[in-house]
Amino acid sequence: MQTTPATTDTQADDLRRAAIDKSVKGPVLFLFLNGAFWLMASTILGVLAAIKQFAPEFLGACSVLQYGRLQPTHVNALVYGWGVQAALGAMLWIMARRTGQELKSGKSILFTAAIFWNIAVTLGLLGILLGQSTSMEWLEMPAFVWPVMLASFLAFAWPLARMFGRAFRPDGFMVSTWYVLGACFWFPWVFITANVALHCLPGLGAIGAGINAWYVHALILLFFAPVAIGAAYYFIPKITGQPIASAQLAKLGFWLLAVLGGWTGMQHFMGGPLPAWMVAVGAAAAVLLLIPVGVVGLNHHLTTLGKHSLVASSPTLRFVFFGSLFYPVSGVILALISNFSTGATLQFTQAWYGFQMVAVYGFFSMTLFGAIYYIVPRLSGCEWLSVRLIRNHFWFSVYGTATIVVTSLVAGVQQGADLNHPEMWDQDFSQLALNLRPYIVARALAWGLITWSNFWFLIHLMLMVAGLGRRSSAPTLLAHDHEDEALPNAAHA
C-alpha cells in the first residue's frame, strides 16, 4: 500500500494515481455534491418531523407537512438522496484506486445515471409529500421510481465489478474492495427482491410486512455497512501508515457478515403474524452479528493502535475513526432490539428510529464524511479551506448524532415500559405522549445541530468542487499548522 522510498517509483505512482483520480473526477464530485444537498434537505426535514411529532399543529394543518408524510420523506432523503449517492461516489473512487485502474469509458453513462437517480429521488420524495406514499418502510416512494433507481445503480455497479474482476489476484488480498464489490452485488439483489415482492406480486399480506423489515435490515447490513467498513479498511491503514492488523480477522468479519446479513429482519415483528421460525431465525442472526461486528471493530482498533494522535490531526481519520466506533454501537443496538427479552420492550418504540440513525448517520455517514475529506482535494486539485469549518462539522455531527441515538434509545425504554405496564391496562395514551415529549424535543434540537453542521459542510464542499479551495501542497490538518509535517507525506498521496 505504502509507496517505496525510491523517487522514480514514487513519481510514477503519483502520476498513476493522478490519472486514476482524473478519470473518475466528474461522476464522483457530482454524486458527493448532490448527496450533500439531499443530506441538507433531510436534516431540515428531520427537525420539522421531530417538531410535528410533539406539536402536530406546528405550521398549520397543511396536508403536505403532516408527520405521516414528513417522517418518511426525511428518512428516504437520508437513505436514497444522501446515503446511496455518497456511497456510490466513494465506492467508485476506492475501487478505482485500490485496483489501480482508470475508468476507461462510459463516463457519460455514469453522469446520465447519476442525473436520473436524482430525478427519481426528487419525484419520489415529492410523491410522498403530495400523497402517493406507499407507507412501506424505506420504500414509501411511489412505485414508478424504483426501476429508474435500479438502472442507475446498475450503471455504476457494472464498471465497478469490471474493475474488480480485472484486478482480482489471489496474492493481493484487498478487503476494502471485497466490501465494495459486496455492496454492488447485494444492493440490486435486495432492492429488486423487495420491490418486486411488494409492488408486483398480487399481495403478500403480513409476509409483505416481514419482507419490508428484512429489506430495511438488509440495506443497512449489506449495503451501508459494507461501504462504510470498506472505506474504513481503506483509509485507516492509509493514514496511520500501518497495514491492516490481521488479514484473518478481516476475512472472518467479511464472510460472517455475508452469511448472517441476509437472515435478519423478520424479528422486527416478533410476536406478530409471521411464522415463528422466521422471527426466531432473524433474532438469532441479529445477535450472532455481534461476532463479525466485534471482529471488524477489533481489527480497526489494532490497526489504529499507537497512532491515536493522528485522530486529532487528520480530519479523515477523525471522521472514519468515530464512524468505525459507531459500528460496534450499531451492532449492540441491533442485538438489543432484536432479542426476545429487551426486543419485546423496545418493539414499536423510538428505539427503532435510533437504530436506523446510528447505522445510517452515526456509522455510515460519519465514515463517508471522512472519505469525502480525503477524496475531494485529490479530485478538485485544491485543499479544504478552513480547519474551523471541518472541526465545526465534526463536533456538531458527533454531538447531534449521539443525542439522537441516546434519546431515541432511552425514549424507547420509557415508551416500551409505559406500553407494557400492567397498571396502564385501562389508561389512554396521554401519559405515553407526555413521557415521550422531552425526548422528541431533544431530537428536534439535535437535528438542528446537525443541520448547522451540514450547512457549513455543504458550503465548504461547494467551494471545493468549484475549485476555490486552498492552493497548497500540504493537506488541511486539524491540530497543526499547515506547514507542520505532522504526517508523512506518503500517507497523503
Next chain:
Amino acid sequence: MTQFRTFILALTASFGLPWLCLIVVPAVKYQALSPLPYDKEADGMDGYYPPAPINRQGQLVYAREGCAQCHTQMIRPPQIALDGWRKGWGQDQEGRPPEPVRSNELRDYHGEKFAFLGIQRSGPDLANYGWRVADRNAVHQKLFAPRSIHDWSTMPPLRHLYTVRLAQGQPSEKALKLTGKHAPKPGYEVVPTEDADALVDYLLSLKKDYPIPGRAAAMAAAAK
C-alpha cells in the same frame, strides 16, 4: 479468474440461501393460502375465516397519510407483551375479559396487498379498532380535530380530508358536530370527502380477532 468466480459463487450462495428460505419460498407458499371455512357444528357459525377482504380504497388513504408511522395493527401474545389485556383492544370494551384478546395470525391479513403492522406505537393499536367505536361521526371528529377529543393528543389533524363549506338550507347529515374552537365559522359546516369516508370505512372494518375455525371449540372443550 477462477478465484474471482469462487468469490462470486460464495457471495451468491451465502446470500441466496436466506433469500430462498425467508423470501421466495414463503412468498410462493403464501399465494396458495386460502380462507378457511367455519364448521357449523363445531364453531357455531357459517362462512369463511377471514370473512371479507378489507376496504382497499380506505387502506390507500391510511397508507398515504402515513398512519402506520404511529399506529400498529398487531396484537402480540401475552408471553411477549400485555397488548391482549389492554382495555378496548379487542371485542370486549369493558376490559378485564376472562381471556386476553388473541394475538394475530398470518390469515388475519389475508387478502391485503400489504399488512400495515406498523412502525411505532405512539398511538393505540388499531388491529381491532372496529369494535372500539360505534359511531362513524366520532371517527370523523377524531380525524378532523383530534384535540377536540383529547387536548393532549399528538395526532395530526387530517383536515385536508374534509371540506369546509357554506351551509345552505338543511345542514348536511354528514356534517361534523364540532364545538368550541374546533367548530367552523357560523354558517359553515364541515363535511367529509370521499377519501375521509373510505378511511373511516376501513378503520371501522378493522376487527382482526375473528374466531379461528376449530380453535374456539377446542379451547371451550379444554376449559371444561
